[in-house]
Amino acid sequence: MTTSDATANEGELQPSVILTINGLAVNAHKGMTLVEAAWHAGVPRVTSVGCMEGVCGSCRVMLRRGKEVTVGLACQTFVEDGIEAVLLPPASAPQHHYELSDFKDGWDIHARFQDIFPEASRCRHCHGCDNACPKGITVENGVALAVAGRYREAGDAFFECVMCELCDVACPELIAPAHVGLFSRRITAHFHQRPPNLIHRLEELRQDKSGTTQEEKDE
Amino acid sequence: MSNGIPLAEALARYRPDADLGPLPELTDTDTLLNAYHPDHLRGSVVKLAVGANAGDSCQRDLAGLLQSEAFIDEADLAGTPVTDIDVLVIGGGGAGCAAALMAAEKGARVLLATKLRLGDSNTVMAEGGIQAAIEPDDSIQRHIQDTLRGGHHAGDPALVSAMAGDGPDVLRWLIRQGMQFEQTPSGDLHTRRAGGMSAARLVHCRDYTGLEMMRVLREAVIQHRSIEVWEQSPAVELLSNELGQKCVGAVLTSLLDGQLRIVRTRSVILATGGLGRLHLNGFPTSNHLGATGDGLVLAYRIGARLRELDSFQYHPTGLLHPSHLSGKLVTEGVRAAGALLVNGLGRRFIDELLPRDMVCAAILRECSEGRGIRIDDQRVGVWLDTPRLERANPGLLEQQFPNLMTRTRVSGIDPRLEPLLVHPTLHYQNGGAVIDTNGATTVPGLYAVGEVAGGIHGRNRIMGNALLEIISFGRRAGIAATANRDRGPKKVTLEHVNRLRRALTLAGMPMTQRAPQVLPAYAAGGVWNR
Numbered sequence: 001m002t003t004s005d006a007t008a009n010e011g012e013l014q015p016s017v018i019l020t021i022n023g024l025a026v027n028a029h030k031g032m033t034l035v036e037a038a039w040h041a042g043v044p045r046v047t048s049v050g051c052m053e054g055v056c057g058s059c060r061v062m063l064r065r066g067k068e069v070t071v072g073l074a075c076q077t078f079v080e081d082g083i084e085a086v087l088l089p090p091a092s093a094p095q096h097h098y099e100l101s102d103f104k105d106g107w108d109i110h111a112r113f114q115d116i117f118p119e120a121s122r123c124r125h126c127h128g129c130d131n132a133c134p135k136g137i138t139v140e141n142g143v144a145l146a147v148a149g150r151y152r153e154a155g156d157a158f159f160e161c162v163m164c165e166l167c168d169v170a171c172p173e174l175i176a177p178a179h180v181g182l183f184s185r186r187i188t189a190h191f192h193q194r195p196p197n198l199i200h201r202l203e204e205l206r207q208d209k210s211g212t213t214q215e216e217k218d219e
Numbered sequence: 220m221s222n223g224i225p226l227a228e229a230l231a232r233y234r235p236d237a238d239l240g241p242l243p244e245l246t247d248t249d250t251l252l253n254a255y256h257p258d259h260l261r262g263s264v265v266k267l268a269v270g271a272n273a274g275d276s277c278q279r280d281l282a283g284l285l286q287s288e289a290f291i292d293e294a295d296l297a298g299t300p301v302t303d304i305d306v307l308v309i310g311g312g313g314a315g316c317a318a319a320l321m322a323a324e325k326g327a328r329v330l331l332a333t334k335l336r337l338g339d340s341n342t343v344m345a346e347g348g349i350q351a352a353i354e355p356d357d358s359i360q361r362h363i364q365d366t367l368r369g370g371h372h373a374g375d376p377a378l379v380s381a382m383a384g385d386g387p388d389v390l391r392w393l394i395r396q397g398m399q400f401e402q403t404p405s406g407d408l409h410t411r412r413a414g415g416m417s418a419a420r421l422v423h424c425r426d427y428t429g430l431e432m433m434r435v436l437r438e439a440v441i442q443h444r445s446i447e448v449w450e451q452s453p454a455v456e457l458l459s460n461e462l463g464q465k466c467v468g469a470v471l472t473s474l475l476d477g478q479l480r481i482v483r484t485r486s487v488i489l490a491t492g493g494l495g496r497l498h499l500n501g502f503p504t505s506n507h508l509g510a511t512g513d514g515l516v517l518a519y520r521i522g523a524r525l526r527e528l529d530s531f532q533y534h535p536t537g538l539l540h541p542s543h544l545s546g547k548l549v550t551e552g553v554r555a556a557g558a559l560l561v562n563g564l565g566r567r568f569i570d571e572l573l574p575r576d577m578v579c580a581a582i583l584r585e586c587s588e589g590r591g592i593r594i595d596d597q598r599v600g601v602w603l604d605t606p607r608l609e610r611a612n613p614g615l616l617e618q619q620f621p622n623l624m625t626r627t628r629v630s631g632i633d634p635r636l637e638p639l640l641v642h643p644t645l646h647y648q649n650g651g652a653v654i655d656t657n658g659a660t661t662v663p664g665l666y667a668v669g670e671v672a673g674g675i676h677g678r679n680r681i682m683g684n685a686l687l688e689i690i691s692f693g694r695r696a697g698i699a700a701t702a703n704r705d706r707g708p709k710k711v712t713l714e715h716v717n718r719l720r721r722a723l724t725l726a727g728m729p730m731t732q733r734a735p736q737v738l739p740a741y742a743a744g745g746v747w748n749r
């Protein structure tokens with residue numbers, strides 16, 4: 001059985017790796033993630049961590065290997081010799097505001113979208129967002145689909161989005177692609193998911209049949 | 220544990236098309252549970268000496284935290300900035316967001332304070348799905364029965380009925396918030412049947428149900444005009460009125476600069492989630508970093524009654540390998556889709572879709588009786604036979620479990636070709652604060668919703684009921700907390716802390732340990748340093 005101490009990786013037998021995290025020299029072991037390495041070395045203020053399995057998008061990190069600079073998720077990045085990692089602060093509050101309850105009708109969504117995300121149509125196809133995305137999402141194309149009013153397809157493109165908002169940071173036009181993606185997904189559900197099996201059960205409950213099955217009614 | 224079949228030997232023997240032999244009959248489930256379930260480990264349960272549950276059984280590590288010293292003193296309150304708000308929600312997972320949205324919808328000004336980032340939670344990690352009785356051959360009544368039976372009839376029938384009855388409307392509400400679910404070609408919500416269910420009732424968004432729920436609720440909360448969000452702001456104490464008998468606020472700290480803040484309010488909704496990161500009984504966990512049981516500690520100190528403090532869910536299939544994913548989950552959906560459990564001898568040993576506590580005990584039995592697969596002296600597990608599933612349904616893993624595939628790909632493992640090595644992992648807190656159908660605890664002004672609350676799952680939770688519970692009771696508490704229109708607190712005090720201190724002194728208990736824990740020791744190198 002693995003014990004709690006071992007959750008910070010039982011790397012003793014692994015060769016050691018030297019890197020920097022938040023400017024501090026860190027001694028780690030091969031096979032550790034950056035998060036484990038930071039804890040292992042006692043790097044202070046490492047609280048932008050949640051799931052440790054690449055699904056919550058909190059552990060945003062900037063990585064420098066020589067001249068090359070990339071971004072990623074610290075819990076999904078393994079230590080490498082000489083790499084410089086800087087854990088990024090939480091994203092600032094979004095600049096695009098809407099409440100779904102304000103939308104009365106699916107027909108004017110496209111007009112509303114242009115009001116809420118006016119920058120989206122100014123995408124300069126720089127691939128900044130695609131390069132930043134740790135999930136390999138075709139962000140740029142997703143934005144283009146939304147701009148074309150194809151919200152279902154746009155939303156599908158963002159299916160594996162983990163809300164890290166690294167694409168928002170990368171976007172020179174401040175389009176907030178992550179929120180474009182979420183908007184597309186949300187209005188698709190809000191206006192178009194009308195599942196008959198659910199609706200039928202809701203209607204039964206409304207008529208207070210209490211959702212009993214036929215046999216139970218016969219009993 | 221040095222017995223077990225060495226990994227190399229077991230791998231050499233493994234064939235995805237081998238005959239697994241007959242399933243041995245399970246004759247006596249009670250004996251299996253008593254002998255092998257971690258809740259029954261000798262010495263792991265003690266009796267609480269002080270507080271509302273004095274005399275009740277409680278897991279040892281948790282008991283230490285419930286009966287401990289606070290971080291905050293009266294001296295800390297002087298000069299601390301005060302914020303007044305209608306409703307304070309503590310915890311930014313699914314339950315907290317649902318409560319905040321409902322309270323705001325009912326006209327309250329809401330502050331949602333959360334320990335890490337909004338959405339860093341167990342909710343975001345949920346894969347399998349959410350239960351709701353929507354199929355024609357299913358009913359609310361059957362959902363209630365399955366839940367009570369799964370919980371060994373220790374659940375509160377009133378809470379279970381409330382939750383099961385809410386199921387269909389919870390789905391409607393989530394869709395209105397913008398959450399997508401898997402649909403059949405004709406547009407029905409796709410349902411699966413999983414362990415402990417008598418009908419197909421698990422609604423899902425592939426194996427990203429929690430992520431889809433969390434990103435939608437997170438966005439809805441962030442976008443809401445009447446909800447303010449404070450991140451990196453864990454609650455470290457609740458506040459009571461002069462008599463120590465009513466909850467009137469909380470003390471928050473900041474993980475960024477250590478600054479304390481007082482929040483004064485009419486209603487506090489605790490939605491702090493579970494406690495996997497306490498690593499009870501030395502087990503690995505599937506939980507997110509913030510799951511340190513803070514809500515239980517805070518609620519107990521202010522006098523709330525808790526329940527089932529000796530009952531936890533160990534998920535049968537936590538990953539044993541690779542080590543950085545130790546304890547991480549392989550969703551039960553994979554077993555529901557047909558994956559079998561196989562021991563080191565290449566035999567099936569349990570019906571994979573029995574309730575989790577039994578499957579878990581059966582795996583631990585295989586491991587301790589030498590039929591497990593051994594990586595090293597500390598790590599023994601059994602196979603989850605994903606290649607066999609893939610052979611029977613080519614493409615199914617990629618199609619239905621992209622999350623599992625992505626996670627293992629990063630580590631160079633392909634579950635379509637190699638079986639996964641699994642071992643039970645600390646997953647869920649079955650009990651929690653005693654609540655009524657509004658989510659109200661036994662302390663006026665204090666509500667508890669989600670994993671921090673108890674009474675629904677009895678002594679064992681069946682899959683998909685947690686995600687339903689958090690929305691069902693989150694909404695209920697949001698509404699009830701807003702209806703509380705009294706004039707609000709005149710004075711905020713730590714009278715309840717003093718009361719517990721006196722009780723601890725009288726009982727001759729040491730006050731060396733402080734709680735809540737906030738972060739696990741291995742992650743606490745930051746400002747939060749004890």
Ligand SMILES: Cc1cc2nc3c(=O)[nH]c(=O)nc-3n(C[C@H](O)[C@H](O)[C@H](O)COP(=O)(O)OP(=O)(O)OC[C@H]3O[C@@H](n4cnc5c(N)ncnc54)[C@H](O)[C@@H]3O)c2cc1C
Pocket residue numbers: 309310311312313314315332333334335336338339340341342343344345346347348349350428429452453454455490491492493505506507509510511513514548646647668669670671682683684685686687689735737
């Ligand atoms: C890997 C995994 C898979 C799961 N799969 C399923 C599934 O398929 N179906 C299902 O029904 N259930 C599933 N569950 C269970 C379910 O996800 C959780 O029980 C449920 O989401 C809990 O929701 P919650 O809002 O109560 O708590 P959480 O979602 O955990 O949210 C609690 C929040 O409170 C914050 N917090 C904690 N302490 C403090 C404090 N002191 N001050 C301020 N904030 C604090 C935390 O940081 C967190 O944001 C799964 C759980 C896990 C871990």
Ligand code: SF4
Pocket residue numbers: 057132133134135136137139158160161162163164165166167168177178181
């Ligand atoms: S689309 Fe943007 S927010 Fe989503 S995962 Fe990719 S970079 Fe992160």
Ligand code: SF4
Pocket residue numbers: 122123124125126127128129130139140143170171172173174175177
């Ligand atoms: S980063 Fe912004 S501007 Fe560049 S391609 Fe992406 S959305 Fe367009």
Ligand code: FES
Pocket residue numbers: 048049050051052053054055056057058059073074075076162
């Ligand atoms: S900690 Fe959640 S994505 Fe890294």
